[in-house]
Amino acid sequence: MESKIFTPCKIGPVTLRNRVIRSAAFENMAYNNSPSQDLFDYHTAVARGGVGMTTIAYAAVSRSGLSFNGQLWMRKEIVPELRKLTDAIHAEGAKASIQLGHCGNMTHRSTCGCTPVGASGGLNLYSPTFARALKKDQILSIVEDFGHAVQLAREAGFDCVEIHAGHGYLISQFLSPYTNRRKDEFGGSLDNRMRFMRLVINKVMEVAGDDMGVIVKMNMHDGFKSGMQEPECLEVAKELQRLGVHALVLSAGFVSKAPMEVMRGAMPLKTLAHYMDMKKFWWLKAGLGIAGRQLIPTVPYKEAYFLEDAKRFRDQLSVPLIYVGGMVSKEGMEKVLDEGFVALQVARALVHDTDFVNKIRSGECERSGCGHSNYCIGRMYTLEMRCHHCVENMPEKLRKEVDNAEKEIEKSVR
Numbered sequence: 001m002e003s004k005i006f007t008p009c010k011i012g013p014v015t016l017r018n019r020v021i022r023s024a025a026f027e028n029m030a031y032n033n034s035p036s037q038d039l040f041d042y043h044t045a046v047a048r049g050g051v052g053m054t055t056i057a058y059a060a061v062s063r064s065g066l067s068f069n070g071q072l073w074m075r076k077e078i079v080p081e082l083r084k085l086t087d088a089i090h091a092e093g094a095k096a097s098i099q100l101g102h103c104g105n106m107t108h109r110s111t112c113g114c115t116p117v118g119a120s121g122g123l124n125l126y127s128p129t130f131a132r133a134l135k136k137d138q139i140l141s142i143v144e145d146f147g148h149a150v151q152l153a154r155e156a157g158f159d160c161v162e163i164h165a166g167h168g169y170l171i172s173q174f175l176s177p178y179t180n181r182r183k184d185e186f187g188g189s190l191d192n193r194m195r196f197m198r199l200v201i202n203k204v205m206e207v208a209g210d211d212m213g214v215i216v217k218m219n220m221h222d223g224f225k226s227g228m229q230e231p232e233c234l235e236v237a238k239e240l241q242r243l244g245v246h247a248l249v250l251s252a253g254f255v256s257k258a259p260m261e262v263m264r265g266a267m268p269l270k271t272l273a274h275y276m277d278m279k280k281f282w283w284l285k286a287g288l289g290i291a292g293r294q295l296i297p298t299v300p301y302k303e304a305y306f307l308e309d310a311k312r313f314r315d316q317l318s319v320p321l322i323y324v325g326g327m328v329s330k331e332g333m334e335k336v337l338d339e340g341f342v343a344l345q346v347a348r349a350l351v352h353d354t355d356f357v358n359k360i361r362s363g364e365c366e367r368s369g370c371g372h373s374n375y376c377i378g379r380m381y382t383l384e385m386r387c388h389h390c391v392e393n394m395p396e397k398l399r400k401e402v403d404n405a406e407k408e409i410e411k412s413v414r
Helices: 037-048 077-089 134-153 170-175 195-208 230-243 259-263 267-276 276-295 309-313 329-338 349-351 354-363 375-380 398-410
Strands: 009-011 014-016 020-022 053-060 095-101 122-124 131-134 160-164 211-219 248-252 321-324 343-346
Touching: 009 020, 020 170, 020 259, 037 053, 037 077, 053 077, 053 134, 053 259, 077 095, 077 134, 077 309, 095 211, 134 160, 134 195, 160 170, 170 195, 195 211, 195 230, 211 230, 230 248, 230 309, 267 276, 267 375, 267 398, 309 321, 321 329, 329 343
Parallel strands: 020 053, 020 343, 053 095, 095 160, 160 211, 211 248, 248 321, 321 343
Antiparallel strands: 009 014, 122 131
């Protein structure tokens, strides 16, 4: 009898050939904010490698929503190249999804082309500048940007869109009391803080119509005391369910405050600093050298690290749930699906080996070779995402950091 992993599943109107989705882990391969050959090659390889659907990550709905120069910016001129990508993914038998979002204040003026914006103004932790609070007309304009981005995704041939409402990006900045200090109808009570999200999702559902799947990635908690906690996040999930989204991806963490709550393990500080742009982030590079582990504390890793949290949400929701977080083995994947999750998302295992799903299905392997050094994450903020085993001539100090990190993970999971 074939594993449940390889049985079909539905995300709204879209049927996937199996239950493995390549998660929207940022590739940093959209050079000059446009599709590249690297992006094409990576996602077609993942599709060929057996996933049910692959997700192109973190596409900004507008210029002001860009965090990186290697990030997609949704605009008419890139639709033909995106169409080539989705056609190639479909030719391999997989479905194609694209994650849409706005970074809010987590950017730099030189990248987003303006003073960074957010739910509230104040110090922008992502660069040595201040962010300004969005005015109501600007909020409504960004809502329209989300709708326009969904329409472009449709024209480009995507089967699903994934709206990023977690991890401290703009929708999350409105939801969290840590970043939303507004006194108007978009701040204060949870109902008010959900108002922007509600406007975005209503627009997305309207444009998606009855033939595109709509997935929302959201937090189960922000990962620190002054952020959102589980009870409020559960209310957000219930509101998304009421709004009719087709599935939720349950995650946690806040990139500007608790990044390793998202990814778990230790941030490879030497790798992060080594590749960092000295001109743009000199202050951060210096800070990492002085107090890096205090700035980015380690959060212990284990396989399926969000499962217990996600099960509490499962118990109170009827909307289909997609599990994400530490999926590296066939046994772990089957355990998650047996808990009632409709599908699961995988990232680092597919950075390590794009053929991971086929190898599990054929019996060639039972577990990913990813050692969770997080080298790919440290590198990703500056260069295209790669596993260390794909990188030639890596500096010795980085090789030692990788080896030490993998030894620590191996000891912790025994």
